[in-house]
Amino acid sequence: MVTRNMTIGIQTGLEARPVAVLVQVASQFDSSIYIESGNKRVNAKSIMGMMTLGLVSGEAVMVSADGQDEEAAIDSIEKFLSTAEQ
Template sequence: MITRKITIGIPAGLEARPVAMLVQVASQYDSTIYIEDGSRKVNAKSIMGMMALGMGAGESVQVTVNGEDEVKAMEAIEKYLKSES
């Protein structure tokens, strides 16, 4: 299991389109992927759960990945969340 704190670099934050893209990235991996914002923990493969977070650019989330491809999954999630496009 890997846990990492990541600051969101996406200018729009985790709004509809960025959330849909994040779910697509997460869904490429067999590992379980959870994103927490302090009091809430949601499955990164759930579009409804991710939309409920409503995180903005510059805010930090904790990402936990567990499974056979956890290293690759964490790298992809971190790269996407830190992206500025």
């Protein structure tokens, strides 16, 4: 299992469109991927789960991945979340 702290760099935060793209990115990997914010932990492959987090730009989250491609999954999620324009 790999865990990494990240900061949301998407200017609009994770509203509907960026969440849909994030779920697509996460779904490319076999690993289980979870995003934690505060006391909530959701599956990054679930649109509804991700929408419940209501993440805004600049917010810190913890991302964890577990599986054969966990390193690649974490790197891709970090690249997506840190990009200012979506």
